[in-house]
Amino acid sequence: MANSKFEYVRAFERPDPLLPNTFIVIRLDGRSFHSFSARHAFTKPNDIRALHLMNAAAAAVVRDLPDIAIAYGVSDEFSFVLRRETTLFERREAKLVTTVCSSFTSWYVFLWPQFFPETPLVPPLPSFDGRAVCYPALGNVRDYLSWRQADCHINNLYNTTFWALVQQGGMTTQEAEEELKGTFAKDKNEILFSRFKINYNNEPEFFKKGSVIFRDYTDVLPSAAAPDSSSPAAAAATAEAQETATTAVPREKSKTQIEKEKKRAKKAQVVVEHVDIIQDAFWEKRPWILGDR
Template sequence: MCAKYGFEKPNDRRALDLMNTAAKAVVSELPDITLAYGVSDEYSLPVSSRDGRGQRLISCPRWTWPDSILSKLVTTVVSTFTANYVYSWPTCFPGTPLSTPLPTFDGRAVCYPTVQNLRDYLSWRQADCHINNLYNTAFWALVQQGDLDNTEASKTLDGTVASEKNEILFSKFGINYNREPEMYKKGSVIFRDVSPEESTSPTSSGRANKLWQYELADPKSHDVAKTVDDLAEPVQQSKTQTEKDRKRRAKAKILVDHLDIIKDEFWDRRPWILSNKPGRIPKET
């Protein structure tokens, strides 16, 4: 597709925005998805497990879920993603119509036994995003601005460390890698802006409008990953409460951002992502 539709190198903002649009639609349509993380043409979408103890993840090796559940999960996510990708193409690529063969995607599923395992996987993906983007930025600068062919550019970068790639970019092309767009360096994170308390505010029609408000908490008061992993038994909920939680997640605002998900701050400030329950957002320090 890159060659067929002339995607820009090393990053095509239009193509990345299209991936984010499709992934956001999946998160919106499937309330059990708690988070989505995307780099280039790949997205990982953690899904809350039925018993509240693990996370099912699209886009990695399978663990112990029955084949029937895994197959349905993967086909639902992949088909929803592909449909929205094709549907949204004209918005991101106006004047460039799709032609056959149309874009398609595949997927696979895994169950990570602990929340910390899931975080480790997502941290690896974001670290890999930075490593690959730094290399690609330097490589394409050498090709596009340094008049090297692909082989020569590859040899120039062979064996170099991050600081040397940064030096090549700055000294030869005046590119400060630190000023590159955050989406290119960190990837895209899609999550629900869920908050714990329900309140009401009047609308223009005079009716009460339900809102979900944050409750500020001391950032040192909790360790979300440890708390979730330490649950000996899943929280038992009635069908009514479970359905209310699903509706709340479905109505929550969905954000697309480019944040550091390796450090604890992102997770500690949004405890509901890992616990799949309403939580408290820490106070600013």
């Protein structure tokens, strides 16, 4: 950049790097999506087209940014987890949030005609806000994702019951809100089954568990399966993992390692699943998602 007398204005800029050696979670939320969904006649309580569109946009962002380890979405929100060792944009908060947010929004608008071919977008166009939060430990990230999935179940049970009362029970929205005040999960299940013969357990997992997006390395990394714990190599790997998990100093990676990981990420298949991520089974089967492997 050429020097000029106006360059002094750069002194007003302030660095905003996020904490090193922490997982970065960027969560996007639809802006005024209640009005947006009504304007475009989304089906209640769940519009399968809209949910598939959210997943397609999120999967495109994951493909574009190899530093994203996993994403989780429900309704009009999506959370993207960046690896603890990421140096993307020098970990600058504004750059990370705006890149993920604008990329997601761009893909959402671009892909809209595929999922809503007979419903053209009308202003105000869809937009998403975002925020970044740093989590120091793997357990914190898992608890965060568990929180979002538990919230998905709670909200979906409420919405399923609410719209059953309105659409099948003939109530107004105000009457349905009053009916559900102070009710617990068992009460909502009872309303669904006794009045509308709906067994909530038989509702699609898509709606109850949300969407998990990650790279499936099983066909890319032959060592993806857990190694023999009795071997010296396995013992060394375990010791290294424990050291990495507890040390305050992030493990340095060479440029060669970084390039190899990017190539593997491009070869890996980005998959969308609707599974339980609160229990250990999901993570034990896929140790590469939030680990260093």
